[in-house]
Amino acid sequence: MPRKDLQPLQIYRLLPRTNCKLCGCPTCYAFAFNLISRSRRVEDCPELLKDEFGESFRALKKMLGEGERIAGSDHVLDRSRCTGCGDCVAVCIRALTTITKNGRLAQRAAVPPPLKVMDGRLQVVEWSSCKRAVPGLDICNLCAEKCPFSALDLVKPEEPDQEDS
Amino acid sequence: MRSRSLVCTGCGCLCDDIQVQTNDSRPILIENACAKGAAHIQASFNPERRPHCTIGGRQCGPGEAVAEARRLLGNSRNPLIFGLDSSTLSAQSLAIALARKLGGSIDSAASFSYGPLLAAMLGGDLPACSLAEVKDRADLLLYWGADPPNTHPRHLSLHSYYAYSEYNPAGWYPRVTLVCVEVRRTELSSMSKPAIRIKPGEDRAVIEAITGEAQSQVGAAQGLAELIRKSHFCVLFCGLGLMHSLGGDPGPLVRMARLFAGSTRMAVIPMISEVNMMGFCRLLHQTAGQVSSVGFKDGTAAGREHSFLEQVRRRSADCVLIVGSDPFAALPQSVMENLGDAKIVCLSPLATASTMAADVVIPTALPGVECGGSVLRMDGVEVALAELEKGAYPTEEAVLSRLLEIL
CATH class of the missing domain: 3.40.228.10 (Dimethylsulfoxide Reductase, domain 2)
Structure with a gap:
């Protein structure tokens, strides 16, 4: 099960810290940020695949889980855990219609649901409807919170490289 | 490409909001179904998951298999019909009529569950x-x-x-x-x-x-x-x-x-997992006053001695007709070994452990995908099944009514 309170420094301590740039990131610290946002995978670091880093590799895999980021969204889905139960879809439809405005609940205009179960697995079909995609709305993570199998995780939007470096 | 609405028969939920997009009569996108339901719908289009029509392991035509099933059931002294938890209500009525005509017993998994x-x-x-x-x-x-x-x-x-x-x-x-x-x-x-x-x-x-x-x-x-x-x-x-x-x-x-x-x-x-256990129990309750384990040998009788488990344990059943169920996978091998001498006729839409053990296998259409019908959900509400694509296999109703006709 992936941990939800990951810090870049925790990840960085497990990396080779050679800044070899072979993964495509300018530094190992930048690679740690990319791992948290799931825009890079642990396997992208060639140093980590060596035997001497075997323990770090396994620890990182355990911390980050098997989830893969769904392109163009904040959602990280572990397809082997997702059963397509639709709990995330049901809570999202509810969460979509209400927003907090000046500290009070208000109705939001109807938008198409961002999530849908297709071929037995969750898909993000309308990312622009998700509250996380609209600037100014409260950060919502209900779908990941309500997943009974912890198959879904939400990460921050991808950080630009210059900030990482 | 066309889109069809479907009721999923993957489990007892009977989700009625499934959308299937098909191309050349094959599903290419299944919306809203869970992993279990999507796999169930896909299974009917996978030739490896479908059983062959066989007599003693030899492939044959459905007519020949039905005639052999008729011979085995007709010659049996104590026939037993088991399963029907995933069949439509009309197939279940026919199976009850068949058990009555044969003077045998009828039972479902309800006898050892709900x-x-x-x-x-x-x-x-x-x-x-x-x-x-x-x-x-x-x-x-x-x-x-x-x-x-x-x-x-x-x-x-x-x-x-x-x-x-x-x-x-x-x-x-x-x-x-x-x-x-x-x-x-x-x-x-x-x-x-x-x-x-x-x-x-x-x-x-x-x-x-x-x-x-x-x-x-x-x-x-x-x-x-x-x-x-x-x-x-x-x-x-x-x-x-x-x-x-x-x-x-x-x-x-x-x-x-x-x-x-x-x-x-x-x-x-x-929390019934089978598609139509509720329907079978209600039908049997209306017909015989009991929800499972009913015998029609001397009038109508119900009791433990007519249950599938008891008859298998006592080796009293000499011919078992399994309809849309898989007792060989669900029950312990030590129990099912007792069926060694009995003749087994299996009507099944999918290849299972029971079709592998059966003497006569008659493949049937998958309810809810290849044929329609009505079933009762876990809360007793009747749900009408839609048909996605008519398959090459006969329905359970067709096989059972043919057996009823020729016996």
């Missing part, structure tokens, strides 16, 4: 309600010995906790309490508040402590009784864990429902 509970419900001892009522009005959902995220993946999102309706637009958020009574940590217990953990086999003691029959108090009972008493409409979803722990005796549940009848509304829904 049979006694369904008998109590159909007999009017236990109050029931529909899943639509659960969605609209229930404020306490009590899952006992059941783990729907694993057995019925869409049960919570479509029928109970997360489901919403016109009368219940806020849904789960402020109003509904989800409680789970389990012997172990499950996916459901992690989302329930409170999740009550009891010792294995303690279910009866907890219920008796709630009803005040027990001398000693069980820790979990008081809090649970308080929760039920405070609720306006409590629905008890009874899982197999509870049924097996009670030894198939619904008496304690009946007494508990009676106790709360004055102060709150309490209803029971069995």
